[in-house]
Amino acid sequence: MKEPKPMPKETITTRAHDYNQWYLDIVREADLAEVAEVVRGCIVFKATGYAIWEMMQRELDNRIKTTGHENIYFPLLIPKSFIMKEAEHVDGFAPEVAEVTRAGGEELAEPYVIRPTSETIIGYFYSKWVRSYRDLPLLYNQWCNVMRWEMRTRPFLRTAEFLWQEGHTAHVDEAEAEAETLRILFDVYADFAEQVMAMPVIRGLKTEKEKFPGALRSYCIEAMMQDGRALQSGTSHNLGQNFARAFDITFTDQHNTIQHCWTTSWGVSTRLIGALIMTHSDDEGLVLPPRLAPIQVVLVPIYKNEDERARVMEAVERLTADWQGRLRFKVDDRDNFTPGYKFNEWELKGVPIRVEVGPKDVEKGSVAVARRDMPGKAGKQFVPQAGLTDYLLTLLEAIQVALFERALAFRSDRTATVTTYDELKAQIERGFALAYWDGTTEEEKRIQDETRATIRCIPLDQPEAPGICVYTGRPTSRQVIFARAY
RNA sequence: CGGGGCGUGGCUCAGCCCGGUAGAGCACCGCGUUUGGGACGCGGGGGUCGUGGGUUCAAAUCCCUCCGCCCCGACCA
Numbered sequence: 001m002k003e004p005k006p007m008p009k010e011t012i013t014t015r016a017h018d019y020n021q022w023y024l025d026i027v028r029e030a031d032l033a034e035v036a037e038v039v040r041g042c043i044v045f046k047a048t049g050y051a052i053w054e055m056m057q058r059e060l061d062n063r064i065k066t067t068g069h070e071n072i073y074f075p076l077l078i079p080k081s082f083i084m085k086e087a088e089h090v091d092g093f094a095p096e097v098a099e100v101t102r103a104g105g106e107e108l109a110e111p112y113v114i115r116p117t118s119e120t121i122i123g124y125f126y127s128k129w130v131r132s133y134r135d136l137p138l139l140y141n142q143w144c145n146v147m148r149w150e151m152r153t154r155p156f157l158r159t160a161e162f163l164w165q166e167g168h169t170a171h172v173d174e175a176e177a178e179a180e181t182l183r184i185l186f187d188v189y190a191d192f193a194e195q196v197m198a199m200p201v202i203r204g205l206k207t208e209k210e211k212f213p214g215a216l217r218s219y220c221i222e223a224m225m226q227d228g229r230a231l232q233s234g235t236s237h238n239l240g241q242n243f244a245r246a247f248d249i250t251f252t253d254q255h256n257t258i259q260h261c262w263t264t265s266w267g268v269s270t271r272l273i274g275a276l277i278m279t280h281s282d283d284e285g286l287v288l289p290p291r292l293a294p295i296q297v298v299l300v301p302i303y304k305n306e307d308e309r310a311r312v313m314e315a316v317e318r319l320t321a322d323w324q325g326r327l328r329f330k331v332d333d334r335d336n337f338t339p340g341y342k343f344n345e346w347e348l349k350g351v352p353i354r355v356e357v358g359p360k361d362v363e364k365g366s367v368a369v370a371r372r373d374m375p376g377k378a379g380k381q382f383v384p385q386a387g388l389t390d391y392l393l394t395l396l397e398a399i400q401v402a403l404f405e406r407a408l409a410f411r412s413d414r415t416a417t418v419t420t421y422d423e424l425k426a427q428i429e430r431g432f433a434l435a436y437w438d439g440t441t442e443e444e445k446r447i448q449d450e451t452r453a454t455i456r457c458i459p460l461d462q463p464e465a466p467g468i469c470v471y472t473g474r475p476t477s478r479q480v481i482f483a484r485a486y
Numbered sequence: 487c488g489g490g491g492c493g494u495g496g497c498u499c500a501g502c503c504c505g506g507u508a509g510a511g512c513a514c515c516g517c518g519u520u521u522g523g524g525a526c527g528c529g530g531g532g533g534u535c536g537u538g539g540g541u542u543c544a545a546a547u548c549c550c551u552c553c554g555c556c557c558c559g560a561c562c563a
Contacts, residue, residue, distance in 0.1 A: 007522090011497090020557075028497095037554055090508050096562075117563090150562060151487065158562065212563095220563095232563065269563045338524040347523095358522050368522075368535095452559090486562095 009348060019227045026277055027155045030286040041153035041160030045270070048349065049156075051294035052273055053163060057143065059196045060165060060268065063188040064141050069167060074121050077112035082120035086246040089119065096148040114147045119214065119239070122168045123247030123265055127196050128168060130261060133253050138170040139178070155485055156274035157231075157459055166270035169262040170249060174240070176216075177262035181238040184266045185219045189234040190464020198289040198404040199223050199273065199279045200411055201233060202432075202481065204457025208284050209441045210337040212265075216240030222456045222481065224411045225278035228431035230456045230483035233275050236266035237295045241255070272485075279407050284375050286350030289395040289403050297329040297392055298351045302339045302358035315362045315385070319355075327396075347372060353392060361385070373399050373406075424470055424482055428453040432483045436467035436475035447471065447482070456481045 003468050011029050013021040027033050032049030036042040045053065045291070061071075077100060084090050089273050099111040107256035115121070126138060147161045167184060171177040185203055189253035193201045201221035210428050216238040223233045244250070244260035253259050282286040290296050303309040316331060323329050346354055356368035367388060370380040383391055414431025418424045428451060437455065439447075458480050466477040 018557095024556085035555070040554075092562095146563090148562070151560080152562095160563070162561070235563065267563065271563050300522090304521060308521095335521090338521045338525060340521080340525085342520090342524090344524045356522065360522075419525090 009284055009344070012283060012285060012348075012398045015226060022283070023278060024155070024275075026281050026286055032273065032277075032286070033155045035155065039050060039160075041150060043155050043159050044444055045163075048294065049273060052276070052288070052292060053270055054293060055292045056192075056196075056272060057165075058194055060188065061143075063192060064165070064167065067183060067187055069139040069141045069169075071142060073142050073144065074115075074118050074125070076115055076144070078115050078118070078121045080111045080113050082305075083113055083116075085120060085265055086214045086243055088242070089214035089246075093117070093148075094248060096150060098147050098149055115144075116146055116148045117148075117265070117267070118142065118144075118166055118168065119243050119263075120247070123243045123249060123263070126168075126170050126237060126261070126263070127247045127249040129391055130249055130251050133172050133251050136170060136172050136261065137176065139169075139180075140169065141165055141167040154274070156270055156277070158271070160271050164267050166265060166267040169264045170244070171263070172251070172253070172259075172261070174238075174262050177238050177240075181219060181236045181264045181266070183363070184264075185221065185234075185236040189221050189236065189266075189268060192268075193221055193223065193233060193272075194404065196291045197279070198291075198400055198407065199233070199274055199275060200320040200404065201406045202457060202459050203461070204459045204481065206235075206457055207441070207444060207455045207480070209444050210455065210457075212237045212239075214239060214242050214360060215265075216242065217386050219460075222455055222483075223279060224431060224483075225275070225486070226410070227278075228414050228429075228484070229276050230432065230481070230485045231271070231411055232456070232485065234266070234268040234271060237264060239263045267427065280373075280403050281350065282375065283319070285348035287403070288350035288352060289398045290352045293328065293350065293352050295328055295330045295349075295351050296396055297323070297327050297355060298342075298346045299329065299331045299355045300339055300342045300346075300358060301331070301333060301355060304359075308359045311362050312359060316357055319357065319367070319385060319388055326389060327392060347375065353395060355388075355392075369395070370397060371399055373402055418470060418482075419468065422472060424453075425451055428484055432456070432481050434479055434481055435470035436476050437471070437478055438469035438474040439471045443471055451482075453482045453484050456483050456485060 012025040015022045030048060031046050033043045033045055036044050080099065083093060083097065093116050097116050101108055101114045103252045130136060143165045145161055145163050149160055150158050153159050169180050171180060177231055181447055190201050190203050192201045201223050204220055204222060206218040206220055212235060217238045219236045220232050221234045222230050225231055241260040241262055243263050249261045250258050251261060277286065283476050299316060303312045320331065343354065350372060352372050354370045361367050365385050366382045367385055368380060415434060416427050417434040418427050424433050444455055458478060466475060469476050
């Protein structure tokens with residue numbers, strides 16, 4: 001059989017031509033979301049996009065529960081005065097909070113803000129719940145929506161309203177809070193990103209300039225998108241005693257002395273959907289890793305007439321008999337579209353595997369199997385009907401691994417160590433620049449002004465040998481990653 | 487919020503400069519022929535031209551307001 005080259009999708013701008021437009025084209029064509037033009041900066045999560053979020057939620061929620069946390073839910077509205085209580089926090093969020101000033105037909109005595117994050121209202125309640133060291137730790141998480149009035153928005157990556165989970169914990173001392181912060185970073189976020197999203201991430205510490213307003217330390221996972229830019233994909237904060245002081249979260253310890261708790265907070269959001277798109281997808285459309293794909297296998301029956309249709313559908317019934325519960329699949333039996341149209345449509349929507357069953361397959365006892373991560377002839381082959389289910393399950397795993405490996409290789413290729421400022425400027429055009437750093441926050445800002453790149457993080461994996469700071473020339477043992485960021 | 491671009495059937499856009507009965511392709515509906523990489527023929531439906539105001543005998547077209555989207559900056563999960 002002659003295999004034509006994958007046809008370029010005329011509805012999708014190529015990545016090389018315009019990466020931003022490509023991203024928007026994918027979101028629209030794969031039917032993930034729609035810009036809600038009647039509500040500034042907001043999107044409608046369409047069925048496929050929301051299904052991906054549900055898959056993410058399931059995997060994350062499992063990890064959050066297995067690390068000992070319980071789900072809980074706090075109000076959407078927060079008294080405005082709460083937000084004002086932690087100095088750094090106010091400065092960080094004041095410009096982007098939306099306020100409710102009227103309700104019930106009259107002005108409210110105290111306005112509410114629509115939560116941009118819930119540290120403050122949770123802090124208020126934690127202070128009521130904690131009396132003794134025996135009440136600690138508090139290990140809670142909430143799934144909710146939040147609102148931040150961002151100036152510029154993009155579907156999934158930055159929207160005025162977004163969905164996320166925010167974990168909030170309280171502990172007896174710094175060591176326990178720090179252990180919690182890191183455990184979430186490694187065992188929940190990094191593990192999820194790499195094992196489920198097939199997206200390699202760098203585990204790191206934020207600089208003072210980049211940390212969460214009000215935090216003692218912020219940790220993050222950073223991923224590289226296909227244009228070489230960095231995307232912060234999750235954050236985990238050790239809040240120290242800052243919020244405990246602001247909200248008077250205190251406990252009596254073993255020695256009968258009153259102490260402030262140490263709290264943490266951590267979150268990942270629907271931004272991960274944007275990360276997923278920009279990590280794996282190509283000019284043909286969305287590419288979904290099997291573990292997150294709402295549909296893992298789509299089966300397209302092919303026939304010319306009623307007789308063929310009957311024979312083909314009989315084979316389809318037989319082949320899919322034991323798929324239920326083992327594969328997430330769909331049989332595309334719509335008769336108002338041609339097979340070629342369906343191939344393109346499912347490719348666009350990122351389904352990892354397509355199985356084609358036609359009259360010739362019925363005769364020969366075969367099926368055609370095409371894998372999405374390898375468009376065109378390279379990814380399509382004929383396999384025997386016998387043992388098909390196991391074959392598909394194995395192939396799904398292979399695709400999952402291949403996507404991770406490909407993304408990892410891409411990142412490695414676009415990451416380089418730089419020793420001079422000129423090298424740094426050149427490297428951030430391509431991707432991540434690893435550099436020794438001993439500068440101040442002021443110097444960090446100056447570099448941002450000059451290059452539009454920021455320090456994404458101080459990787460937790462640090463080199464053995466010390467080096468020379470790329471900017472100040474001072475000797476240091478600390479290496480950081482510079483990159484342009486989303 | 488600053489600079490730039492753009493809002494016309496569901497989508498992509500033409501028409502605007504030079505005011506005079508709103509168009510094309512795709513999509514959609516019906517019928518028939520088709521179906522292994524985006525099928526074809528014939529027939530058909532669908533638009534207060536983003537919003538509000540102004541100029542004019544007459545506004546998609548000219549002027550102003552507001553809203554929204556896209557790109558580039560400053561802010562951010």
